[in-house]
Amino acid sequence: MDRREIAALLAYIGRLDPRTIRTNQGEARDQLAQWHELLADVPTATPHGWDASVAARQHIRTSPYQIVPADLARPWESYRRDRLARHSDPTPSVDPDDQAAWSAELAGTRRAVAAGTTQPSQVRAITTGQDEIEPRLAARLREIGSCIPPAARAALAPYRPARAAREAAVAQGKPDALSVRCEWCLAQSGEPCRRRGIGPDGGARGTAPRDTPHPGRLDLAAAQQAQQTAQAQQPALA
Incomplete structure (x- = not known):
């Protein structure tokens, strides 16, 4: 949050808890500088669930103690940890031989997830439902008739003779x-x-x-x- 956003947040908090209001101009300036120093890396809100004003209202509603910057920094850090714990790094779109670009894309995705601008990418569960097959995979299966290409199936035949004999019998109508x-x-x-x-x-x-x-x-x-x-x-x- 920048100084303008901190000032707006302090004004909102002051309406909910008058104890935080500073009537002296010097004290108000010092309070603004302190909160900005401690909350500069905490956003006002993110597209995916974080809102500093909601966190402040929750503290004022449930705690008898006057709110301090740490009461907003702690929920923000918990929000970041929770999102990163639910995130599974997707495969970068860059050339894997370009180590610098590969690492940069991974780090950038993690920062975006932690900052709340991108949803965590979770590992897809293994399913057996035909309706959940990816359309491109379904089209490929219709094209080749099996998830194992014919060339690979023929190469595996000597190592699994019982399976090969079964497939040959079914193909012949037996x-x-x-x-x-x-x-x-x-x-x-x-x-x-x-x-x-x-x-x-x-x-x-x-x-x-x-x-x-x-x-x-x-x-x-x-x-x-x-x-x-x-x-x-x-x-x-x-």
């Missing part, structure tokens, strides 16, 4: 075996079948994942697919 529970190895839906080794004592030893599902699981998935197809065709036949 039933998705992993959509049902395996009655042989008890693998749950979505999990690959496992190969159970039998030890000399007859007990199971090891459960290594199989690249292909058990035949019984394939039959169960085919039966489920046929049932779903029949149910889908019933309204059309009716």
